[in-house]
Amino acid sequence: MKAFAHDQSKNPPPKNWLDQLLRRFSRVAYGTAVLVMYALASTAFGLALAPALWTWSAVHHWSAHLPGAFPWILSGVALALCFFLFGLGLLVVIPVYNWILPTRIKPFKGGYYTIHALPWFLHNGLFYLVRFTFLPFVTLTPFGIWFLKAMGMKIGRHAFINTEYISDPQLITVGDDAALGGSVRIFAHYGGGGNLTIAPVVVGKRATLGLACCVMGDVVIGDDATILPESVVLPGSRVGAGETWGGVPARRIQREEMDRIKAEIRGMAEAAG
Template sequence: MNPTRSKRVDVDTKKTQLKGFKGLFEVTLRNFKTATFLLALLPIYALAVLIMGISLVPGIYLFEWLNSISQAWPGLMQHIMMGVGIVAGYMLYGFTVIFVTPFFNFILPFRLKPFRGPYYSWASVPWYVHNALIYLVRYTFLEFVTPTPINTLFYKMMGMKIGKGVHINTTNISDAALIELEDKVTIGGSAHIICHYAAKGFLVIAPVKIKKGATLGLKCTVMGDVEIGEGAVIGPHEVVLPKSRIPAHYRKKTSVSMNGNHIQ
């Protein structure tokens, strides 16, 4: 996946092999972690404010129009119309942010790529920004259109490779650009797909591929560097650890019924 796999990596290094601005950023980040991290957050928050501000525009216009036509109405009716305008404006925001966010993700000058190395690295920046944009939509609206073709469209616009007949009933997805779902894949409610994992200052970002006809059950978790075979079934609450290769038509052999008995 990455040349650093075969090398010993010092996660506490203060130096860098990069040059130019990237090298300067990485050295500064590793020597002044907290201060640099906080400064690096400022443009991310500014980008989020811009995206949300643009997405609010249609809702603001709608609210102002509804408010203007109800000015002469009795007090109760006027306030009902104001309430309708606020909620309708929010819904318009949601459907707008679903398209505005992928646009900004597309025009950014870097792309999320597989990586294995220290957490405090330049390579972690695209990962951080990409997920920040996904979470912006997730936590402000995406639950309201899950599961529908709209949430599938959002993930596709964010770079996820999605085949025909895919059903996604979760918003707990990170690193969308490194996920591939083949035809007829079903992602169950509240399932987690996370293409990264970290320990002791080490960050690994690796793709997830789920092959044709596979199913992820309720609240299961799939981590980075995983491939799930055709027709496999990952049961509810199962955890697929990093580097796992799940064979085709896999299914957990036993499960537990309500009375505690094991069943096939």
């Protein structure tokens, strides 16, 4: 009970009677939220699957009277086609769910089991239905950019997004001509010590996020800045315009140090050649 009380003390005051109920019966509320998410996922998958199932049934019925192996070949091709029909359908269904349901995330710091965290839970739950199924197939395509925008992510003109490892798209802004390299992880939240913190992430114009770097919540990356590959930008970081940051945790790298590193790399390349 002491641990529970300590956790609750980190929350802002209850918003209403429902918030009080969620905090008092946190485990039950969490289990119920998960079951509701499963139910929503089932209906979303079902709606996205309907056109695919109709297509496969039509092709299977039409090809049943063809000779030899043609029915099996066409049915196989139809099944493969249906996977992409299902995925494209999901790109439409999920943003509609996200628009209809209470998924409007606001910055927050407090316990996990509060009414403030519900929109965050629901928004990411819906987004992950696509992220872990079909989003890798449309990353770097107009379909992927459209989906991210439809989920609330603010993306500037000619931005290059080569990653599906995104959370909280509604609170992420990417400026014009910015580049997010392969496997970049970017999310607008972090947790620890019984707290959940939800805070926006802003990536400025022409900024470059290197391969597999990690950008956490409450980070602002200025215009023309560079985050080196595999770096971890911690919450609260403010990367100035034109600056280069790297390392774990990421820190600013002065121009002189960066020039020295580049010179060493060129020297090793020349020696190897």
